[in-house]
Amino acid sequence: MIQTLLREVKEYKGASIATPLFMILEVLMEMMIPFLMASIIDDGVNAGDINHIYKVGGVMVAAAAIGLLAGMAGGRYGAKASAGLAKNLRETMFNHIQTFSFANIDKYSTAGLVTRLTTDVTNVQNAYQMTLRMFTRAPASLLCAMVMAFRINAKLSCVYLIAVAILGVLLALIMSHATKYFQQAFPKYDDMNASVQENVSAIRVVKAYVREEQETAKFKKASENIYRIFMKAECNLVYNAPLMQFTVYSCILLISWIGAKMIVASTLTTGELMSLLAYCMNILMSLMMLSMVFVMISMSMASIRRISEVLNESSDIENPAEPVFEVPDGSIEFRNVDFAYRRDSESPVLKDINLKIHSGEVIGIIGGTGSAKTSLVNLISRLYDVTGGEILVGGRNVKEYDMEALRNQVSVVLQNNVLFSGSIFDNLRWGNQRATEEECKRACCQACADEFILRLPEGYETHIEQGGSNVSGGQRQRLCIARALLKEPKILILDDSTSAVDTATDARIRKAFREEIPNTTKLIIAQRIGSVKDADRIIVMEDGRVDAFGTHDELLRENAIYREVYESQTKGGGDFDEKAGD
Template structure:
């Protein structure tokens, strides 16, 4: 997965990658040549006291070193640019993919896991790519070149390499087998910590209200301890690598000096060759050490790449059909024809055989007990979910056969939880229609009964909105969300229990103002309060995912026991009469 991901996102930067490889090659070759040049200075210059040779070869060493530094700096610069851009492109692809997900895919992955994959996982892949450019290009060249040049200095002494390299590779292999499962477990535990933390931050008011701080602390501590334990075990394995490598390196150096001294004494080796051989031994060990450093990163990066590809390879269950055509709105008449919906893994469908028509210019209300499927039904209209049976049409056009953009551009949705984005009041109101004028925004605010508190806010339309609208009350957020839908001027309005935070007086004024704005539109309202829908042209009563009655308030009071039960549970006998 890691190789596939890197190959895919490196394709646009082949030129820069080639430049990095060439520069790293030149820098590594220079590094390998310097010990040989140093041996020449010792044997031909220092030993023979020839200052001319020392100055001449010393000048070459300085020039090669300067070129080596220039290549290293340039290669690192280009490697960093490419790695950062690849990370940026992967994050962008993840964001685009997640944006296309329906509620079903969002439920499968979960918001905390998607955030971790887009940030932490991408960063791991990005850093592995950067280290590959700066380490893995030079490490093989330095390792192989060091062996060849060490053989060139003294073949018998090179037998020491046959002892140290297998030991190093054996240590690396043993550690690697234990690291990969630990890295995979750690990434899942990071998801768990993020999930618990996000839940606790979002629900902090409830936690405090029920005095559950200590319980939640224990729950977070449990997730945190699991992650800490896994990371400690990972660190313990990694901690073995460097001491083991340094032990082998020091033993190898002692062995080289010991046996090299005998060969010098026997006249079979020169002093400069011994110093060069020591340098090559260290370069070989450095190449192995750099490879070990990459080995520490690659398993984690590979696990992260798997998680990233899992998201990128997931196709939304809600997408345009192959031959999708734009939807042409002509009033917005909405027809449900034997519609059913089942959540993945559910024992039974949440909606069964739903059939009704919401006429243009009329208000259709949906009411029922909690869990009856009201919000699910509403989410089927803009295809936030796709019906698993039956069909929905708008103005005679099947919504499954039209483009999502054309479908949703004619729908104004006010969700059950009014969510505002960080920015200003104006930017939130223009969310669905960026070209809307200030006059249109104020008109929508007047209808939504929000104009007064917006005028009193510092900056009015330019008043800052915190993430989620945390600096507004629930009722204010609902009214701003309603105004946001009104600015779009859609053919179909969907209100998912969008008036629950309003007092009765504000609710009455808002609905009266809405009638004028929506007189040529289709209005579908999910409601909990009976007295707010008694004047609806049509009321659809849901019970356990099925239609238990359809009609006007007066008609349902006579024909639907379920509706009458709901009414009697909310209104007094005098009001019912």
């Protein structure tokens, strides 16, 4: 887990190594100052030697200057290394998520992934910076101060050992309780982010149903859960400061009392006592810093685990060792295909699918809600992999193709029509980055999108809001169809992508397909039989199986489900889920 994160240090290894080296140098310079101060008092002030004071004082100034510069360099390189690690982590996570199959993405919530890319990475960044600086500085300072103190007076320095032992045990107890709550807190951010994301993305529905108060209450509950857990953790940590102050002042009193007696007995000098008091603060503050570093590391462990989960997640779908980059044609064949979203599922979504579709054919796909129409077409471009059987495109198993090459030739207009912020041209060029304005306009003409675009004040330069919120459902569908056409695919799949357009426009789009892209295989999922009755053949799906496959006339004669739905729709305008007699 830690190794997974350290691989992302990459080009910031130099800064990561330089930071602790500078921190150690700073500590060494700081430890020299109390020792030199004792020499000034004993050998300079008490002896009346002004030259010794100047000489040692100059060394102290030089040590302080070097320590200052070393501390500044350590801070600079520490910030560079930790910020660089965070940058690399976000980039690697984001790039890795792009390789996920739909099955991988289904394991994580959107809010969970956003939290990992933001809050969790920030926690790791802070912990890494503290590890490089404080986790180096605190032990080095503690060790050096103890060595110097024992060098001055071993008997009196035993006070430090007793204080460190007692304080270490008490701080460990405090940390163990606090970190338990911190580990519970960060997963709660997922719930809060999910609440925000759901509310903002569906704000129109929230306002339409006047649910602002309920949504506010839901967010307040998620926020209060985080507040309560952090309060429990902080209530444990508040004991750190008073405990540390009590220990420090107790040590000062003991050393002053015992030291005063030793000075009177001429076994200790005044300068040595002052140095021991200075080292007392160094030792105990180093222990305090160590405790905070451990708390930060413990806080970040939950974040490290969550980030590692994403980085170690292997895509269920990978390119073959020697992929095929050319898709010969748009023919499709399903051979004994079974499919389940989970490998261990006892009831597959698709069962024993056998179909053969010729290149250039127009195929309609209809079926009731939950009949697995979308699941069927998602397998063609390897958005998911089959769990049994095989799918051939252009006479080859889809698993033999390079995924990018396959998906460039199998263009899918998904049920959820998504547009991105930017101009209409920007959105269209998602289909082909190098498309010219003329090519974009031709695709819009084929999708009947030019009708409303030309009426817009800014035409094709009109700005589209995120998600396409400033255009209607039908307009969004037509733009998505045009975007798919720009890829000039060998297979075009429309997953209920004309449901929001009127029947006349639907008919014009289908006519344009027949005339403009006759060699492209077209699969059209629809609820309206009118949208597919002119297709070369029609697939009737029922409960994850192909109930029938034939022309409109053949299905009317031979398939009871198709005939009942057709009669229902022609008589009463019902859809596929409203069968005759229901």
